[in-house]
Amino acid sequence: MPLEEDGPSWKKRADDIREIYEFREVLGTGAFSEVVLAEEKSTRKLVAIKCIAKKVLEGKENSIENEIAVLHKIKHPNIVALDDIYESGGHLYLIMQLVSGGELFDRIVEKGFYTERDASQLIRQILDAVKYLHDMGIVHRDLKPENLLYYSLDEDSKIMISDFGLSKIESSSSVMSTACGTPGYVVLISRLCGYPPFYDENDTKLFEQILKAEYEFDSPYWDDISDSAKDFIQHLMERDPKKRFTCEQALQHPWIAGDTALDKNIHQSQAFNATAVVRHMRKLQLGTSQDGSGQAMQESNGERLGCS
Secondary structure, three states: OOEEEOOOOOOEEEOOHHHOEEEEEEEEEOOOEEEEEEEEOOOOOEEEEEEEEHHHHOOOHHHHHHHHHHHHHOOOOOEOOEEEEEEEOOEEEEEEEOOOOOEHHHHHHHOOOOEHHHHHHHHHHHHHHHHHHHHOOEEOOOOOHHHEEEOOOOOOOOEEEOOOOOOEEOOOOOOOOOOOEOOOOOHHHHHHHOOOOOOOOOHHHHHHHHHHOOOOOOOOOOOOOOHHHHHHHHHHOOOOOOOOOOHHHHHOOHHHHOOOOOOOEOHHHHHHHHHHHHHHHHHOOEOOOOOOHHHHHHOOOOOOOOOO
16 A cells, blocks of 8 residues: 655555554544554554544644654653554544553552552652653643553553643743643642642632642541651642752652652552542543643534544
8 A cells, every 4th residue: 555755754644544554442532532452464563543533623733733743752661652643534643652551540449559669669750751851841731640551461560651632842932821731630649648639629729729839748648658758749849949859859859769668558548539539630620732722622513533
């Protein structure tokens, strides 16, 4: 089947994507895309293909091009990789590295034993990846448990950062001020106690808490957490950005680089809190991107957005 470059150098033209990949099952659906499990026919390699209906992107092309530009720049062992991009018929197809280990919060609930040391090792991987992104001038802007996936079902699987739909490449001529992501989440705190540091049914009051950095280590949920972990969190949650830890500083803290993370099981309180909280936090998600495309995509006319 003939292939040719069409438009931007990152995009390949395919008469029929199914001549290259055998589509299997749907892995998930989003506001304007569908992700399917597929096998590359020539190599038998399994991949995840993000299928995007071009009609939904009319007037919003900058959104997907921004995501693609970011993914093309990055290559890190803890970030889901973009392997290729095809245009075929009325769709764009992003060929992504397949990760099959499930979401972070699911493992909190399912795992029967979980310690601070487990959390420390997890956060170290995330910090290393975020430092890499920041060094590249990239901000993810939507880090949360749902976008942290395990590479495999193995007990010692590495963690992978996914979903760069709201990411932004830093510019010296502008300041990032768009409200995006899910308010309230702090991955480490959610991982240690099972609930987010900021919470209110009223969004205005919630944002006030976040801006003032108003949070507490509530008893009994934090009674068994080490002082070192709390000190680490306080440095990350510092309201003054000049005093707040950078990723490099965080990676050097004893709770990450040393041996102060405890081996005591903290799973029971985590699992109980996480199941209730994650449902509510998902309702609070703000799908807003730089140009408002998140809302526009969700308000599409309801046509089928996935692979056809």
